[in-house]
Every structure is written in C-alpha cells, then in structure tokens.
Amino acid sequence: MTLILSNEDVNDLLTMPDCIDALEVAYRELALGNGVNRRRSDSVVQGSMQDTFYSLKSMDGIVPKFGVSAVRINSDIVSWPVRDGTIRREKVPAAPGKRWVGLVLLFSTETGEPLAIFPDGYLQRLRVGAANGLAAKYLARKDAKIVALLGSGWQASGQAMAI
Numbered sequence: 001m002t003l004i005l006s007n008e009d010v011n012d013l014l015t016m017p018d019c020i021d022a023l024e025v026a027y028r029e030l031a032l033g034n035g036v037n038r039r040r041s042d043s044v045v046q047g048s049m050q051d052t053f054y055s056l057k058s059m060d061g062i063v064p065k066f067g068v069s070a071v072r073i074n075s076d077i078v079s080w081p082v083r084d085g086t087i088r089r090e091k092v093p094a095a096p097g098k099r100w101v102g103l104v105l106l107f108s109t110e111t112g113e114p115l116a117i118f119p120d121g122y123l124q125r126l127r128v129g130a131a132n133g134l135a136a137k138y139l140a141r142k143d144a145k146i147v148a149l150l151g152s153g154w155q156a157s158g159q160a161m162a163i
Contacts, residue, residue: 002114002115002116002117003117004116005118005119006118007118007119007121010118010119010121010123014122014126016129016130016133016158016162019127019129019130020130020133020137020162022066022130023127023130023131023134024134025063025065026061026063026066027134029063029065034063034064034065035062035063036061036062037059037060037061038059040057040058041057041058041059042055042056043055044056044078047077049077049094051079051081052077052078052079052092053078053079054077055074055075055076056074057074058072058073058074059071059072062109064109068107068108068109070105070107071105072102072103072104072124073102074100074102075101075102076092076100076101076102077092077094078091079092102119103117103118103119103120104118104119105117125154125155126161128155128158129155129159129160129161129162130158132162132163133159133161133163134162136162149163
C-alpha cells in the first residue's frame with residue numbers, strides 16, 4: 001500500500017543525522033556506478049499571471065542498495081523581478097494557502113510499486129543541508145571550530161542542523 005505523507009510526517013520521521021547517513025551511502029553508490037541519477041529537467045512556458053512563467057521541473061535517481069527509486073516533481077510559478085538592481089528568480093506561492101507545489105514519489109526497485117508520495121518541502125531542506133554537512137565532514141579542516149552561514153531563510157536552518 002502506498003503511503004501518503006505530509007511535510008509534517010516527513011519532518012517527524014526523518015532526522016538530519018539519518019538524512020546525512022543515507023545521502024553518504026547514496027553518493028558512494030553513485031561514485032561506484034551502482035546508483036544512477038538523471039539531470040534535472042526544466043520545462044518552462046509563459047505563465048497566466050503577468051510577468052510569470054510556469055515551470056515543470058523533474059529529477060530522479062535510483063539507489064539499488066536501498067531498494068528504492070525516487071522522482072521529484074515541482075510545479076512552479078516563477079518570475080524574474082529586479083531587486084536592488086539584480087535580477088532574481090523567485091518562486092511565487094500561487095497554490096491555495098500561498099503554497100509551493102513539489103512532490104516526491106518513492107518506488108520499490110524490487111516490485112516497481114509506489115511506496116510513498118509526499119511533499120518535497122521538509123525533505124528538500126534536509127537533503128540540501130545534509131549535502132553541505134557531508135562536504136563539511138570531508139572537506140573542512142579537522143580543527144575547524146567556526147562556520148559561516150550566509151542567509152537566514154528556510155534552507156539556512158537545514159544548513160545549520162547539518163553542520
């Protein structure tokens with residue numbers, strides 16, 4: 001039976017240490033040629049709101065050691081406003097409740113069945129933070145005691161947790 005999870009479920013079930021451990025295995029499997037991933041694919045068309053575009057983004061990967069494959073899909077409304085003289089890409093929270101829309105679909109590599117469907121919000125924050133936590137683990141000097149964190153948004157808390 002396919003699990004339907006919420007962001008809160010993901011937040012309650014997956015810890016940063018668990019995410020770091022899983023990502024380390026996944027990266028090792030990729031390096032050994034056992035795991036695979038596909039480059040991100042972006043399809044963009046003119047949006048229905050003024051100065052916006054609709055973007056459908058997808059990426060996927062398989063880690064046979066875990067017996068799973070995953071597809072991440074984002075359905076975004078984006079704009080490129082000028083802020084302080086710089087063009088920035090901004091996602092517009094246009095879904096009801098001022099939300100962004102991203103989903104992860106997890107499949108069994110043994111049976112092909114869908115194992116879970118859940119929003120990508122909390123998981124993405126953990127994954128990005130875990131990747132940088134691994135970078136710090138292997139690339140920082142052993143005697144390092146200070147870290148610099150630029151920014152204070154949603155992703156920043158994941159970076160701080162991972163370090």
